[in-house]
Amino acid sequence: MSSNLFELFQERYATKLDKTFLEIPGGKSYSFGEIDDLSARMAAKLLENGLKVGDRVVAQVDKTPGAVALYLAVLRSGGIFVPLNTAYTATEVEYFLGDAKPSLFFCGLENLADLSEIAQAQGVSKTILLGNNETEAFWGEALQTDPKTEIAPRSDSDLASFLYTSGTTGRSKGAMLSHENLASNALTLHELWQFEPEDVLLHALPIFHIHGLFVALHCALLNASKVIFLPTFDVSEILRGMRGEASVLMGVPTFYSRLLASPDFQSDDCKGMRLFISGSAPMTEQVHKAWTNKTGHKILERYGMTEAGMITSNPYDGERIPGTVGFALPGVEVRIADEHGKEVTQGDIGCIEVRGPNIFQGYWQMPEKTAEEFREDGYFITGDLGIMDENGRVSIVGRGKDLIISGGYNIYPKEIEVILDEHPCVLESAVIGVPHSDFGEAVFAVVVPQSGKEVSEEELKEFLREKMARFKQPKTIVLVEELPRNTMGKVQKNLLREQFASHSSD
Ligand code: MLC
Ligand code: AMP
Numbered sequence: 001m002s003s004n005l006f007e008l009f010q011e012r013y014a015t016k017l018d019k020t021f022l023e024i025p026g027g028k029s030y031s032f033g034e035i036d037d038l039s040a041r042m043a044a045k046l047l048e049n050g051l052k053v054g055d056r057v058v059a060q061v062d063k064t065p066g067a068v069a070l071y072l073a074v075l076r077s078g079g080i081f082v083p084l085n086t087a088y089t090a091t092e093v094e095y096f097l098g099d100a101k102p103s104l105f106f107c108g109l110e111n112l113a114d115l116s117e118i119a120q121a122q123g124v125s126k127t128i129l130l131g132n133n134e135t136e137a138f139w140g141e142a143l144q145t146d147p148k149t150e151i152a153p154r155s156d157s158d159l160a161s162f163l164y165t166s167g168t169t170g171r172s173k174g175a176m177l178s179h180e181n182l183a184s185n186a187l188t189l190h191e192l193w194q195f196e197p198e199d200v201l202l203h204a205l206p207i208f209h210i211h212g213l214f215v216a217l218h219c220a221l222l223n224a225s226k227v228i229f230l231p232t233f234d235v236s237e238i239l240r241g242m243r244g245e246a247s248v249l250m251g252v253p254t255f256y257s258r259l260l261a262s263p264d265f266q267s268d269d270c271k272g273m274r275l276f277i278s279g280s281a282p283m284t285e286q287v288h289k290a291w292t293n294k295t296g297h298k299i300l301e302r303y304g305m306t307e308a309g310m311i312t313s314n315p316y317d318g319e320r321i322p323g324t325v326g327f328a329l330p331g332v333e334v335r336i337a338d339e340h341g342k343e344v345t346q347g348d349i350g351c352i353e354v355r356g357p358n359i360f361q362g363y364w365q366m367p368e369k370t371a372e373e374f375r376e377d378g379y380f381i382t383g384d385l386g387i388m389d390e391n392g393r394v395s396i397v398g399r400g401k402d403l404i405i406s407g408g409y410n411i412y413p414k415e416i417e418v419i420l421d422e423h424p425c426v427l428e429s430a431v432i433g434v435p436h437s438d439f440g441e442a443v444f445a446v447v448v449p450q451s452g453k454e455v456s457e458e459e460l461k462e463f464l465r466e467k468m469a470r471f472k473q474p475k476t477i478v479l480v481e482e483l484p485r486n487t488m489g490k491v492q493k494n495l496l497r498e499q500f501a502s503h504s505s506d
Contacts, residue, residue, distance in 0.1 A: 078152025174364030252408030
């Protein structure tokens with residue numbers, strides 16, 4: 001392959017420059033040519049601001065066409081794009097800036113003042129306001145700048161992006177993805193899911209995670225597809241898109257359960273649709289079947305991970321079976337292994353391990369952590385537990401890692417426990433996921449107060465408020481006298497999960 005990922009996109013849309021790329025309902029539409037031109041002008045401005053090949057560009061920005069152009073501008077300039085969840089608080093952003101050490105940091109207006117100060121303290125050369133439309137800030141200024149059309153040459157292993165994923169230790173790690181990692185996965189998915197020339201993608205995912213940024217947008221770029229680009233998930237906008245031109249929807253299970261729950265959703269709303277894809281969290285058989293009953297479509301469930309991009313997928317043409325995540329993608333090897341990396345007997349439960357051109361280059365500046373997650377023969381240990389049937393079809397049966405997936409966001413309990421334990425009245429805490437009708441799982445905290453001290457659920461929630469993004473904060477906090485422990489002294493979270501399973505956090 002050996003080229004800049006951006007070049008691949010450009011080749012694919014080169015003959016479609018006048019075609020609409022990003023359509024914002026009720027807003028302006030942008031053609032492939034306009035976004036290409038904007039990204040070249042932004043690339044010129046990145047250079048003006050001192051960006052060099054290999055520099056990181058951190059972006060905590062709203063989902064706009066300007067943000068897409070910025071991503072493409074960073075790629076074409078040979079920079080490394082590091083997107084951040086817009087829900088992260090200043091404290092969280094401070095960590096990421098200190099770790100990624102970007103030369104440039106893009107943010108929104110609401111927190112510009114606070115974040116500029118934080119960024120400066122972390123050694124970031126410039127904090128830049130991206131702007132939310134073409135008359136504003138960097139976006140507006142870029143349009144007044146001559147384009148830089150050259151594309152920085154990059155080799156397969158050069159980094160295109162890294163995305164932070166939390167860890168079981170509570171410290172976020174930057175999963176480094178190369179141009180080849182991203183290109184190989186995008187080309188595979190584009191083919192596997194049989195994108196058609198007239199496909200229109202309904203895009204309601206955030207663009208700071210691999211699902212919305214890489215899986216969805218890369219497929220659209222490779223296919224030169226029109227994208228109905230929604231700022232957030234909204235049932236009525238999705239219905240409008242499906243009743244209109246859209247043919248493909250990619251989403252997390254919450255998208256589908258919310259649509260099913262909507263009284264406005266009618267069976268024939270999907271008659272123009274070609275494909276529904278779900279991933280990032282387990283889809284229940286119940287939702288899968290209810291969708292088929294209502295619409296006649298079988299949702300195609302796939303499985304992936306920030307470190308690996310997409311790993312398995314149910315087939316496009318073959319049987320899509322609820323509760324399974326399908327087969328290893330072409331060119332990707334998947335095995336179910338024991339704790340030593342040895343393949344288990346077929347049909348037994350083990351850890352899902354993966355090898356292929358999609359697998360990341362390691363964690364940013366964490367060689368030991370990287371080494372821990374790889375086998376000697378190059379397989380990456382996902383931490384997910386699965387089984388494989390005799391045909392190679394994989395089902396995920398659990399997680400070896402202590403992780404909660406809420407509405408498609410990964411939340412590591414450790415990160416919340418560490419902060420809860422800092423409260424002067426807290427002796428210890430255990431954070432678990434409990435079933436939630438909308439988000440699949442909800443964050444639930446079990447707290448033991450220090451002896452002789454009193455603290456309420458509200459006080460603890462208030463304590464957490466500014467310290468972490470809202471979606472990570474426990475929906476419920478209960479106070480108990482002690483946590484169940486095994487003979488080794490380890491907290492038995494399985495018992496807590498059983499005890500609080502029916503405790504409604506909805
Ligand atoms: C929002 N909230 C959540 C939440 N999303 N709480 C728990 N879990 C979530 N996922 C909280 C907010 O903090 C807020 O709380 C309240 O809910 C309303 O916020 P909102 O912004 O209005 O929420 P909404 O728009 O309804 O968002 C729900 C959602 C969104 C499901 C549409 O979370 C979403 O887009 N999820 C997709 C995440 C994603 O892209 N994952 C892919 C990761 S990549 P309060 O307290 O302030 O009221 C990956 C690999 C792979 O996993 O395989 O793809
Ligand atoms: P992230 O680290 O945010 O990229 O999330 C990756 C994790 O999401 C995986 O390790 C799985 O635990 C989970 N995941 C992704 N897709 C699916 C799926 N289809 N079913 C179950 N879990 C999934």
